[in-house]
Amino acid sequence: MDNILILGNGVAGLTAGDTLRRLGYTGAITIVGDEKHATYSRPALSKAALAPGPEMELNFLPEATHGGTELLGRSATTVDPEARRVTLDDGTVLDYEGLVIATGTHARRFTDSEREYTLRSLDDATALRERLSSAPKVAIIGGGPLGMEVASGAIGLGCEVTLIHPGTPMEPHIGPQLAGILTEVALENGLDIVDDFVAAVAETPGGMCVRLSSGQEITADVVVSAAGDIPNDSWLADSGLLIDGRLIADERCRVRPEIVAAGDVVWQQGARGLRRTPIWTAAIEQAKTAAAALLQGDEAAPLSYHSYFWTDQWGMNLKVSGPIPDGSEEPLVVKGSLAERSAVLHWPGQGCAASLNMRMPIPRLHKLAASVPAEV
Numbered sequence: 548m549d550n551i552l553i554l555g556n557g558v559a560g561l562t563a564g565d566t567l568r569r570l571g572y573t574g575a576i577t578i579v580g581d582e583k584h585a586t587y588s589r590p591a592l593s594k595a596a597l598a599p600g601p602e603m604e605l606n607f608l609p610e611a612t613h614g615g616t617e618l619l620g621r622s623a624t625t626v627d628p629e630a631r632r633v634t635l636d637d638g639t640v641l642d643y644e645g646l647v648i649a650t651g652t653h654a655r656r657f658t659d660s661e662r663e664y665t666l667r668s669l670d671d672a673t674a675l676r677e678r679l680s681s682a683p684k685v686a687i688i689g690g691g692p693l694g695m696e697v698a699s700g701a702i703g704l705g706c707e708v709t710l711i712h713p714g715t716p717m718e719p720h721i722g723p724q725l726a727g728i729l730t731e732v733a734l735e736n737g738l739d740i741v742d743d744f745v746a747a748v749a750e751t752p753g754g755m756c757v758r759l760s761s762g763q764e765i766t767a768d769v770v771v772s773a774a775g776d777i778p779n780d781s782w783l784a785d786s787g788l789l790i791d792g793r794l795i796a797d798e799r800c801r802v803r804p805e806i807v808a809a810g811d812v813v814w815q816q817g818a819r820g821l822r823r824t825p826i827w828t829a830a831i832e833q834a835k836t837a838a839a840a841l842l843q844g845d846e847a848a849p850l851s852y853h854s855y856f857w858t859d860q861w862g863m864n865l866k867v868s869g870p871i872p873d874g875s876e877e878p879l880v881v882k883g884s885l886a887e888r889s890a891v892l893h894w895p896g897q898g899c900a901a902s903l904n905m906r907m908p909i910p911r912l913h914k915l916a917a918s919v920p921a922e923v
């Protein structure tokens with residue numbers, strides 16, 4: 548193989564390029580990304596970028612080492628897998644021998660209103676931060692990690708914030724015990740949490756109105772939608788690569804022998820069925836596996852990684868290794884104290900460990916998650 552094309556210059560695309568070189572590939576690499584910026588840390592957009600202070604903190608990733616040709620500000624519009632050819636929005640046609648699809652996702656929206664903000668890209672973060680700095684009244688739709696981090700940032704910037712979420716925020720992402728603690732801290736920081744589903748969102752003269760399934764209406768100057776993401780795969784619609792509308796890859800991240808996929812865009816079969824895993828570490832590990840599979844085929848190792856997630860909000864840092872604890876088991880407090888909200892926790896029956904506001908190297912957290920109590 549002598550000509551590899553990478554679509555998407557997020558962390559998955561960048562990692563795929565660097566991994567190809569690390570594995571000894573010396574042929575051409577071309578990377579196409581529809582954002583004009585060099586690759587940056589997307590997780591930082593809802594954390595450092597919204598932190599109080601006069602300037603927005605930017606977090607670019609270390610420069611790529613693959614030495615490939617970068618075509619930024621352009622997007623792939625079609626792929627012809629039989630001809631092994633991709634067309635870009637400016638009409639450029641690129642042939643490939645190997646293709647990496649790493650085009651990520653975009654945020655789900657409720658309206659076309661410019662008073663509805665989403666947070667997926669650096670440009671989104673710049674616009675959102677600028678708007679929040681005039682301390683508007685904000686309604687956030689969605690209480691996942693993104694919604695809660697934006698709520699924390701917005702309150703830090705002086706906004707009055709209502710967050711709409713059915714149930715306890717973040718519970719599906721970190722389990723009931725940890726979600727309970729973060730929700731408590733959020734309430735203490737002045738977050739108004741409304742437990743309901745959103746029925747409709749509309750502009751009003753001068754603001755926005757969110758109508759809930761109970762009939763209650765919440766008015767705000769701006770809405771921030773943090774209610775899920777949609778894979779950037781519509782450009783693949785006529786390619787024959789989608790199955791039931793999904794880009795599905797095998798355990799080596801292969802869609803076909805010469806086409807691999809990595810990051811938020813891709814679906815894979817796992818213990819919990821066919822799923823996407825839209826988290827940072829998954830994108831990196833999938834990209835490494837995908838690059839190896841392109842060069843080594845069946846000889847490449849299948850995808851294997853420790854599930855790992857982190858969040859920063861309300862001045863607290865949480866790291867979680869392993870599957871999400873489901874609430875059926877009380878965690879062992881290995882270090883610190885839950886009352887002080889600074890602890891290392893272990894759910895031995897579920898293979899999960901977490902550090903809340905406590906410094907702990909990630910490999911040690913993984914080791915704790917996989918251990919039985921006698922080993923701790």
Ligand SMILES: Cc1cc2nc3c(=O)[nH]c(=O)nc-3n(C[C@H](O)[C@H](O)[C@H](O)COP(=O)(O)OP(=O)(O)OC[C@H]3O[C@@H](n4cnc5c(N)ncnc54)[C@H](O)[C@@H]3O)c2cc1C
Nearest residue numbers: 555557558559581589590622623650651810811825826827
């Ligand atoms: C605000 C925010 C906070 C997050 N926080 C966390 C966190 O704390 N922890 C965590 O684990 N994960 C977090 N995530 C998720 C994590 O950032 C993603 O899982 C990761 O960035 C996915 O990388 P990717 O390379 O697959 O996709 P992306 O980073 O989305 O990169 C894909 C790139 O491809 C481009 N593209 C799209 N279509 C085309 C096309 N047709 N042609 C060319 N280019 C195209 C996109 O514009 C984009 O630049 C967060 C995400 C967001 C948005």
